[in-house]
Amino acid sequence: MRSRVLDLVTRPAIAGTAAALILRAMTLASRFLLSLLLARMLSPAEMGQYGLLTATLAFALLAVGLEFYSYTLRELVPATSERRARIIADQMALGSAALLAIGVMVFGAIAAGWFPIRLAPWFVVILITEHVSLEATRILIITSRPVRAYVGVFLRGGIWVYAIALLMFAAPSTRTLETVLVLWALGGVLSIGFSAFSLSELPWRELRGYRPDWSTIREGLRTARPFMFTAVGALVISYVDRFVIDIFVGRDALGIYTFYSTILIGLLSLGGSVSHQFLPKVIAGYAAGVDTYRAALRSFFWSMLALASATVIICGFAMEPMLSVLGLSTYASAIGVFYAMLPGIFLRMLADVPSYALYAARSDKYLMLCNLGSAVVSTLLNVLLVPVYGIYGAAVAGAIASAALFLSLGILAIHRMRETRKEPAELDTVGLPTDPDMLYP
Template identity: 65%
Template sequence: MRVHIAGFLKRPAVVAAISILILRGLTLSSRFLLSVLLARMLSPDEMGQYGLITAVLAFALLALGLEFYSHTLREMVPATPEKRTQIIADQITLSAITFLIIGVAASLAIFTGLFPSRLAPWFLLILATEHLSLEATRILIITSRPVRAYFVVFLRGGIWVYAIATLMFVVPSERTLEAVLIWWALGGALSIAFAAFSLSDLPWRNLKRYHPDWAMMLAGLRTARPFILTAAGALIISYVDRFIIDKFIGREALGIYTFYSTISIGLLSLGASASHQFLPKVIAGYASGRDAYRANLQSFFWSLFVITCGMTIVAGLTMWPMLALFGLSQYAASIWVFYSMLPGVLLRILADVPSYALYAARADGSLLLCNVGSAIISLLLNIVLIPILGIYGAAIASGVASGVLLLALTFLTVRKMREVHASPGATSLAGLPTDAEMLYP
């Protein structure tokens, strides 16, 4: 028996799965550590400023990448190594153009006083490293190197948190927002270096006479249009409340809200990690016909429901002891904000089930309509509720928007189930659902 177990654990697929699980666990744990670290070392005002920076970063990443990967990954799967290098080069060219435009916009924001000049260089460096690292991760996954891909994710979003945590405890002078941003940029640069090494086996020398394929870029941007709007809708639900809180309530209240939002986003990322495991089964079920499609969705829903309920219950039970352990009394006074967030977290994660169902059915228009509609509801509710209820209004607005998103997606999925027939060609991807790695604490 032991021999069989040992042999099973030594299988490459099993080793890869365990490695990915460990790397994801370490990365997601770092987000929790980061929230506690910032709450302990920074003032609520600085925490609020950090919350605004991460919100702007998420939208800037969308503007920089333009969801172009939804086109390039589809083209990269059947491509030769030589063609893959050209696709990557075209994507880098497009990113350089968009980064230049964002740089000009950032300069204007600094000039008008909308963005602090002392943080702007680090923000732009983080934006560049995060984008390159994120795209490299996707390329490594699509080229069947998932362990290396998730090691890149760990370098980009995990290891620097452990390093800065140690440094802040040892060197009090490093307990600043600038130090956090510097180490964040260093983690991104390290992840890019590792990704470049991992992709060094591609025939890059063939790019000596490279000329940008502008026609491919335009075609890719046309493909990416619905995904840009869908991703923008998801980001609005996650981040628009921070700007409204800062406007109507103040930076200190935003800092308290950012602390709990950081943990909520960590839960969303953990739920998304579980959801991603079911995506191939949902796509295969749609291709096989109505019965397989329905069966896979039911399995997906109940599995995700159990996992998500477990996560939210554990988070709810451990939050108060954790605040007491670290002496975060100022945050403990508003703990019910976190409890108000948990229903929205549960609903938002469960929305992955109908979202992936529609994605597998290539119902891009339905996904777009639901995400944009729920984003508009989130925006309006935040504007109405935050001036009245403060940060509790933001939590309620997020929960209602997530509930509307789940109901709308479920309604359209039920309708889609009635139309499903076996479709062997349905397994070709049109893009990817909204990437949870674009959600930042």
């Protein structure tokens, strides 16, 4: 019996899957640890500044990447090694041009007094390292090296958190926001180095004298356009509340709100990681026919319902005792806002099911419209409610926007299933409709 178990766990496929899950779990756990660490070491105002920085970073990353990976992933799968190197080179050229434009905008924001000059250099460095390492992770996944991809993710978003926890407890003088940014940038550099080693077998030397194919890049941008607008909607729902709170309520209140939203974004990332495991099954189910498509979605829905319910219930019961044990009385005094935020994150996790159903059915336009519509709802409600009800208004606005997203996607997904063709469809390799690694604490 023992030999059979040993043989099972040492199989490459089983071992690889287990390693990927462990690395992913450690990365997600680091986000939870980071929120507690920052709340313990930084003032609420500094926590609020960190919240604005990470929200700005998420939008800047989208502006740099332009969701171009949704095009390149389709091209990389059937490509030869030489063609893969050229595709990656084209993407690097586009990213470099976008980074230059974002850099000019950052310096303009500094000149206008909209961005703190002491944080600007680290923001630019982190933007570069995050973009490069994120795109490298996607390339490693699509080229069937998930374990290496998640090692890169752990280096980029996990290991430096554990390092900084030890550093801050050992040296109290390092308990600053700048220290967090320095270690964050270092984690990105390590991830890039590992990813470069993992992709070193590609024929990079043959690219000497190669000029980017801008016509292909323009074609890719046209393909990526609906995914980019969909991502804009998702980011607005996740982060617009931080900017509104900072304007109407203040930096201290934003710090409290950022602490709780950090934890909930971690839950959303956990849900996204599980959802991505179902995506190939949903796409294959749509290609196989309506019965298989519905069966895949049914399994997906019940799995996500169980995950969302369990995580929300556990967090609901555990949060207040945890704050008491850690002595975070400032955050405990506003525990009600956390409970008000839970319904919104529950619905956002469930919204992955109809979102992926529409994505598999190639209903990109519906996905875009639902996300943009919900983003408009979120923005308007935050502007109306936050000045009156403070961070509680932001929590309510987020819950209503999430409900609008889930209901609109659900109605359209049900309609799409009813008209799904009986005969099999052509199976296509595509990118991802949403990316949990685009969301930051």
